[in-house]
Amino acid sequence: MNREIRSRLVLGVVLAAALDAAEPDSRITVLVYNYAAIPADVLAQTEAESTRIYQFGGIVIQWLDCPLTPAEANRFPSCQVQPGPTRLALRILSQSMAERLRQVQDSFGFVLYPDDGSFATVANVFAHDAEQLANRRGMRLGVILGELATHELGHLLLGSGSHSSSGIMHVPWHLKELEMISQGLMVFMPQETERMRTNIRLRAVREKATEPAPAPRTQQR
Numbered sequence: 001m002n003r004e005i006r007s008r009l010v011l012g013v014v015l016a017a018a019l020d021a022a023e024p025d026s027r028i029t030v031l032v033y034n035y036a037a038i039p040a041d042v043l044a045q046t047e048a049e050s051t052r053i054y055q056f057g058g059i060v061i062q063w064l065d066c067p068l069t070p071a072e073a074n075r076f077p078s079c080q081v082q083p084g085p086t087r088l089a090l091r092i093l094s095q096s097m098a099e100r101l102r103q104v105q106d107s108f109g110f111v112l113y114p115d116d117g118s119f120a121t122v123a124n125v126f127a128h129d130a131e132q133l134a135n136r137r138g139m140r141l142g143v144i145l146g147e148l149a150t151h152e153l154g155h156l157l158l159g160s161g162s163h164s165s166s167g168i169m170h171v172p173w174h175l176k177e178l179e180m181i182s183q184g185l186m187v188f189m190p191q192e193t194e195r196m197r198t199n200i201r202l203r204a205v206r207e208k209a210t211e212p213a214p215a216p217r218t219q220q221r
């Protein structure tokens with residue numbers, strides 16, 4: 001092995017290390033708050049469905065199932081962090097919470113965009129509405145919830161005005177979309193995954209910066 005080959009190998013290792021270092025930029029953590037008390041197997045399917053769709057776009061999600069009461073907090077040390085630019089919160093809301101918080105008729109969830117332009121971090125899905133849709137269409141609740149979670153988390157990662165003419169950010173979901181969901185074909189459009197990956201990199205840079213105080217928020221379903 002001559003010096004040049006050796007140096008190239010070293011360079012290769014360095015480049016590989018740099019790529020490895022870049023990889024976490026496409027990773028996010030999602031803290032899950034199961035207010036609707038959906039069963040564990042349904043929650044697992046919800047997360048698996050969303051994981052599959054994001055992985056297709058090169059984005060890795062670490063899910064943390066978090067407690068709802070301070071009394072349980074000590075048993076979940078990983079959850080003892082505030083949501084942040086790359087630590088998103090997914091709230092699976094009960095029927096009564098949905099009725100209280102819903103601002104757009106027939107919506108299945110919403111996100112909150114801070115009015116000060118800081119990164120949005122909290123996504124909400126309506127479990128009861130998802131269950132009714134799943135029952136009507138003979139689909140699995142975990143699949144529907146997974147799609148809804150993916151859609152709402154997509155709003156966080158894409159920014160406001162992120163509904164699309166096709167793919168998972170298209171609304172409303174008609175027969176065509178539901179069939180695509182059933183077949184596991186509903187995904188983000190390529191330009192959306194590219195935008196999300198860019199935004200995740202920006203969020204990761206911001207992660208270490210001091211978060212601004214909570215600002216008044218506007219709602220988008």
Ligand SMILES: [Zn+2]
Nearest residue numbers: 151163171221
């Ligand atoms: Zn939407």
